[in-house]
C-alpha cells in the first residue's frame with residue numbers, strides 16, 4: 285500500500301519551472317529523506333503536495349484518495365525560516381493548533397485536548413515552557429514545539445521541512461527518535477534533509493531531487509556516489525573524505 289503517490293507534478297513560479305515531471309510513490313511505514321542542492325525544489329515539492337501552492341499539472345494521492353479529503357491524516361512541520369515567530373502565541377497554543385482538525389476551528393479546546401497537548405510538550409522536553417511566547421524560545425526549542433504540534437495531531441503521514449536546521453545535537457536526537465517511533469507505529473514520514481553524512485542512519489528511502497527526480501527508492505540503492513554527483517552536479521568532493529557516508533554505493 286502506498287501512503288503517497290505523486291504523478292507528474294510540475295510547478296512554476298512566474299513562468300519559471302521549479303519542478304518538472306516529479307513522480308514517485310512512497311510505501312506506508314517508511315521514512316524518506318528528500319535530498320538535493322539548494323534551490324532543487326524540495327520545499328516547493330512539499331508545499332505543492334500539500335496544496336499550499338498552485339500546481340501547474342500532475343496528481344497527488346494519499347492512501348489512494350485526493351489530498352483534499354485526507355487533510356486530517358496529514359501533519360506538516362514547515363521550514364523554520366518560513367514561520368512567523370513573532371506571532372503572539374504561546375507554546376501550548378501552538379501545539380493545540382495541531383488539534384484543530386479534532387477540536388473544530390472555532391471551538392475551545394476541552395480539558396482532554398489540553399492534557400494531550402501538554403503531554404506532547406512533555407515528550408519533547410518542553411513542558412516547562414507551555415506558557416512561554418514562541419518569540420522567546422531558542423531555535424531548538426521552537427523546533428521542539430513544532431514537533432509537539434505534529435505529535436499532537438496524530439497524523440498518518442508527516443511532512444517535515446529541514447527539521448534539523450539550526451538545532452542542537454540533543455534536539456536532533458529527539459526529532460530522529462520521534463520519527464523512528466512514528467515509523468514503528470506504521471506512520472509514514474517524509475523529511476527534507478541536507479546533511480548527507482546522516483542519510484544512511486536516518487532514512488530507509490531517499491528521493492534525490494534536482495528540479496526533477498534523479499532517483500527514488502531504498503537508501504542503499506539510491507544513495508550512491510553516482511546519483512549524488514548527478515543531483516549535485518559533481519560538487520560533492522567532501523564526501524570522499526567520509527566514505528561511510530556513501531556506504532552501500534557500488
Ligand code: ADP
Pocket residue numbers: 297298302320321322323324325326327328329
Ligand atoms: P529548496 O527547498 O530545495 O532549497 P525551493 O523549493 O525553496 O528549493 O525553491 C526552488 C526554486 O524555486 C528556487 O530556484 C527558488 O528560488 C524558487 N522559488 C521558491 N519559492 C519561490 C517563490 N515564492 N517565488 C519565486 N520563486 C521561488
Ligand code: MG
Pocket residue numbers: 326327328363476
Ligand atoms: Mg527548502
